[in-house]
Amino acid sequence: MPPITVVLADDNLIVREGVRALLGYDRDVEVVGVAGDYDELVATALATAPQVVVTDIRMPPTFVDEGIEAAKEVRKRLPGTGVVVLSQYDSPQYAVSLLGEGSAGYAYLLKDHVADGGRLGRAIREVATGGSMLDPEIVAALVAPARSEGVLTDAEEQLLRSVAEGRPVKAIASASGQTPEAVDSAIEALFLTLARGATAGQEDALARLRMLHTAILRQEEQGETLSRLLPGGLAHRLRLDPHSAERTERLTVTVLMSDVRGYSGIAEHSDPAALAGQLNAHRSAMNAAILSEAGTVMQYVGDAVMAVFGAPDPSPGHAARAVRCARAMHRGQRDLDRVWAEQDLAPFGLGIGLSTGEVAAACLGSDERLEYTLVGDTVNLAQRLQDLARPAGTTxxxxxxVEAAGGDWPLEPMGECLVKGRTTPVVAYRLPPDPEPVGAGLGSGTGSR
Incomplete structure (x- = not known):
């Protein structure tokens, strides 16, 4: 399983290298870039597309909140990027204010404690999967002033700590065997209990807890859950039923495999930073096409894309949606190629393979990391059909x-084709590129790999 990629930002060289050395002992984490100010953090993140940004709060040029603002800018351009904030400020109010716009994918740790018990590594894993985390000292500061001796029951004490830790209402409900509505009502009742007879200090803590609760509710309303590494439908299922990760399902799906033709040659003659920008734009366009047809992005590996239609939740019409998606991916890439031609950048020509059949779907991993995986010949065949998709623009x-998709597609029979890894031929059909609009040619084509 590949490590979680991280960009590390701190204007203090000693602190930055110390944190990098600390992360060097974590095999599940790879630091792919470092930065010392706002501009460098944004540029490095866009060039490397990390899963997580670890940043100090105050950096040049004004030493106010450049680290936070840069991280937010990265999240705008690369949605789903997790953020771990390292701070010397132990004010709960400051931490909760940071999470006020929605806590999903954010963690707040005190610099003095990053090496304690692997906290930084846990925070990175948490935000990489869309979760959130507050430093235990911040949680203690949130809870202690609001607790009244003899006023709260044991259940209320545990609920108070869960809220202060930033746990979503649905997660609390799942752990306690209650409905989300019941937990939400219990939290409101808890706040009323704390409010009665609260001292000035307790009122301050109560305000922080209300702010955090509001952030949690906003997070759930927006559906910001395990969005970075897991499909949205599966993430929701895991929130409601953690044991679903232990089950394997048999599903009939359509698997899509996409690959950039001639990518090795393109990489050989391209500036790495410019190529990283092209890959990021390519992935964004492919992701949009897949989601527009209710597909699930399984993984990006370099220039390759794997998606599935009909999983994690079974759905009718998955084959037809996969065909429409493939055509949309080709159109999206053609649009990008036209923009790149004006910038003197090499175009990407796609080959796409589609295969329909039964797979075994399972969520594999550990408490820290999970990966949704499809196993079966259907997956392998999609990869082999993608190899046959030539010229560029072909599916x-x-x-x-073809049988499952139905419809009147302009298909060209390819007959029986021998593919790598199979002793018997397979029957395949070619869906040629859509006709180019008049005057829309790029001038130069891509090679074959």
Whole structure:
């Protein structure tokens, strides 16, 4: 399983290198870039597209909140990027204010404690999967002033700590065996209990807890859950039923495999920073096309894309949606190529393979990291059909996909084709590129790999 990629930002060289050395002992984490100010953090993140940004709060040029603002800018451009804030400020109010816009994907740790018990590593894993985390000292500061001796029951004490830790209402409900509505009502009742007879100090803590509760509710309303590494539908299922990660399902799906033709040659003659920008734009366009047809992005590996239609939740019409998605991906890439031509950048020509059939779907991993995986010949065949998708702009479908998709597609029979890893031929169909609009040619084509 590949490590979680991280960009580390701090204007203090000694602190930055110390944190980098600390992360060097964590095999699940790879630091892919460092930065010392706002501009460098944004530029480095855009060039490397990390899963997580670890940043100090105050950096040049004004030493106010450049680290936070840069991290927010990165999240705007690379949605889903987790953020771990390292701070010397132990004010709960400051920490909760940071999470006030929605806590998903944010963690707040005190610099003095990053090496304690692997806290930084845990925070990175948490935000990489869309979760949130507050330093235990911040949690203690939130809870202690609001607790009244003899006023709260044991259940209320535990609920108070869960809220202060930033745990979503649905997660609290799942752990306690209650409905989210019941937990939400219990939290409101808890606040009323704390408010009665609260001292000035307790009122301050109560205000912080209300702010954190509001952030949690906003997070859930927006559906910001385990969005970085897990499909949205699966993330919701895990929130409601953690044991679903232990089950394997048999599903009939359509798998899509996409690959950039001639990418090795493009990489050989391209500036790495410019190529990273192209890959980021490419992935964004492919992701939009897949989501527009209710597909699930499984993984990006370099220039390759894998998606599935009909999982994690079974759905009718998955084959037809996969075909429409493939055509949308080709159109999206053509639009990008036209923009790149004006910038003297090499175009990406796609080959796409579609395969329909039964797979075993499972969520594999540990408490820290999970990966949704499809196993079966359907996955392998999609990869092999993608190899046959030439020239660039072509999609190749299995016979099962053609049958399941129906419709009047302009398909070209390829007959029986021998593919790598199979002793018997497979019947395949080619969906040629859409006709180019008049005057929309790029001038130069891509090679074949």
């Amino acid at each position: 190749v479908l299995s016979a099962a996909t």
